Each structure stands twice: as structure tokens, then as C-alpha cells.
Amino acid sequence: MSVREPLRIRKALLAGVVALGLTGTGVAIAWSATDSPSPSPSESAPGKQDKKQDKAERPQHLHSESVVKKADGTFETHLSQQGTVEAVNETSVTVKSEDGFTQSYAVNAETKVIKFPAPAADGSPATGEDGKRLKPSEVTIAEIATGESVRVSGVKSGDSATADKIVEGAGTGPGLGLGKGMGKGLGKEARKGHGKGLEK
Incomplete structure (x- = not known):
């Protein structure tokens, strides 16, 4: 060519x-x-x-149990639950999930109790006089009443459980994962663990 x-x-x-x-x-x-x-x-x-x-169609995480291996080689069982307060006093809170699962948690000085402001009548986030959105605040267990919706994270030892954090109010809505803002900062330990559903 x-x-x-x-x-x-x-x-x-x-x-x-x-x-x-x-x-x-x-x-x-x-x-x-x-x-x-x-x-x-x-x-x-x-x-x-x-x-x-x-x-609304997203699955809701009602309760779970996971075992993590800590840095010192020991194991710890972490619990998380979303439900309604069945009973509460200065030293304990009992929560019942929608599927009927009930768990009691000990409450101590290390337990953080967070309360979200109630939303406005139209469902929008609550705002202050200056128009700014109100933030959740840390309160005492005395501010939590029966019938309120809560999310709880804690640690299980044998048959008993101790609450690390209790979140009440707007932070318990549908579609919110229990792991968001609920854990203890598991970091690398969480990747070594394994989870299983809590039995009724």
C-alpha cells in the first residue's frame, strides 16, 4: 500500500x-x-x-448483643436496645422493645443520660427564641420517665447489664442505627468482635 x-x-x-x-x-x-x-x-x-x-421503610434496629476483644486480650459483651421505658429509678432502668424483648440495666455515676428537645408541633426540630436549633443536653436519670422512647447502650456481665448511655427523645426515631453515637468508641476492638441477636 x-x-x-x-x-x-x-x-x-x-x-x-x-x-x-x-x-x-x-x-x-x-x-x-x-x-x-x-x-x-x-x-x-x-x-x-x-x-x-x-x-419509614428502613429496618429499625431494636436490640443487639456483640462480643468484642479488648486490648488486654479479655472479652466484653456490649448491648444496645431501642424501646420504651417500662420502669426507672435512681439506680436502674428497664426497657421493652417493640418485639417484646425486655432488659434491665443498672445506672451508675458513669452512665450518660442524654435528652433531646421535644420537636415543634409541625414535627420540625425544636428551636430557641433566637431561632437556633436546640441541642440535646446531658441530664440525670430523674429526667427519664416511664413510657418514653429511649436508646440504651451498655455492657453485660453474666446475667446483669450496666447502661453506658441512655438517649431519650428525638434521637430515637425510625431509621436511626443504634450504633450512631451510642458505642464506647470501640475502634479496632469492634472489628475483632462478633455479634448475635439477643434472645427473648
Whole structure:
């Protein structure tokens, strides 16, 4: 093949493309390629209602138990639970999950009790007089009452459990994982552990 052969082929292809464009066929092809119906904004992006429905359909973590290996080589059983306060006093709290599982936790000076402000009447986050969103605050166990929704994380030893953290209020809504803000900062230890569901 001579050096001029590829040049002739290119010229022939270019001439064909120009001819195609001049006859209008190229315009028709381009028009048909771009004429496919594009999805409307409502079809391409879910609305607020869809997002609320998706959130409501997410699985809720009611209770769990996991065993972690600590840095010193010993093992520790961690509990987490979401439910309603069945009984509470200065030294203990009993929580019942929606599936009927009930667990009592000892409460001591190291137990952190966090309370979220009640939401506004329309369901939006509570705000102060300055319009800023109110933050959760640390309270005493005396601020927790029966019937309230809580999330609890704690440590199990034998048949007894001690609460590390109790979160009451807006932080207990559907779709929130128990692990978010609930653990003890397990770090590398958590990756060495294994979990299992709590038995009723």
C-alpha cells in the first residue's frame, strides 16, 4: 500500500459524511437520537414524599448483643436496645422493645443520660427564641420517665447489664442505627468482635 492510499480513504470517508449531511439524512438521524423523551423532574428525582416513605421503610434496629476483644486480650459483651421505658429509678432502668424483648440495666455515676428537645408541633426540630436549633443536653436519670422512647447502650456481665448511655427523645426515631453515637468508641476492638441477636 502506497503512502497516498490512507489519504485517499480519508478523503472518501469525509466526502461521504458531507454528502450524508447535505441530503438531510444526517439531520434526521441526529434528530431521532435526541428526540427520545427525557424524564421529567418528578420522574428523575424522588420527591419529599418518596424520601419520607423510604426512610419509614428502613429496618429499625431494636436490640443487639456483640462480643468484642479488648486490648488486654479479655472479652466484653456490649448491648444496645431501642424501646420504651417500662420502669426507672435512681439506680436502674428497664426497657421493652417493640418485639417484646425486655432488659434491665443498672445506672451508675458513669452512665450518660442524654435528652433531646421535644420537636415543634409541625414535627420540625425544636428551636430557641433566637431561632437556633436546640441541642440535646446531658441530664440525670430523674429526667427519664416511664413510657418514653429511649436508646440504651451498655455492657453485660453474666446475667446483669450496666447502661453506658441512655438517649431519650428525638434521637430515637425510625431509621436511626443504634450504633450512631451510642458505642464506647470501640475502634479496632469492634472489628475483632462478633455479634448475635439477643434472645427473648
